[in-house]
Amino acid sequence: MSTVHTTLPVAVHLFLVQEQSILLLRRYNTGYEDGNYSVIAGHLDGGEEVKQAMIREAYEEANIEISPANLQVVGIMHRRAEDERIDFFLAAQRWRGELRNNEPHKCDELAWYPLTSLPENVIPYVRQALENYRAGRWFDSFGW
Template sequence: MKKERYTLPAAVHLFLLRGDEILLLRRYNTGYEDGNYSVPAGHLDGGEEVKSAAIREAREETGIEIAPEDLRVVGVMHRKSLDERIDFFLAAEKWTGSIVNAEPDKCDELRWAHTGELPDNVIPYVRQAIANFQNNQWFDSFGWN
């Protein structure tokens, strides 16, 4: 009998950058970390390349379009929370369109924050990923202790 391989969810997180600032979204009415800040993010849908997923999430959450060549993968995190997962972090400094809150049922605020002065209520693993990005640290594990 063939043993099933272990699988884990994969997600993309997008660092939209404007100089020394990063776009944050405050989660609302999602059931996960509501009231805390994150970045545009979402799960890979399956059969979807990482950059394609980030482009889709940018469109769904902020209404902008990003060309694949304007995205770069800046980090990977093996994370343990209620479950175990892999998070990909991508950065973009160029896009078309104006950033809007395209999912007001899941987000109640968009704000630009200086990467060195993030609000206290940034989700901890997102805060760590931003710090890793600033320090050119490409891989990290989080939540295993």
């Protein structure tokens, strides 16, 4: 009997936190969860470390620079939707640069929301990850 090992897409998500509020973006024109809120996020490129991927995505999407020392891994999620995935959630409270929507073709709003009063239309696994963050839970499975 042979064992088949799976290869999973890996993503990073940024909880940019300021005074008990979090930066959310509303997805637009992507074909995935358009009209719903998420956080700055993206996939790891080959040969890329988790924090470096998050630093790259933060700059690409929101024009900010975050040093590795200012990023903390606060959660991991094993998630199942149409496929199986691993998501890393990182938090930062310090960054450099002025926040700007660098991808208006994929995002039609960047806005701060209180962590305790999120919009109804936050993508469900992101909402769960935010609840985990607030509760101090570092690992969860979603969609199983």
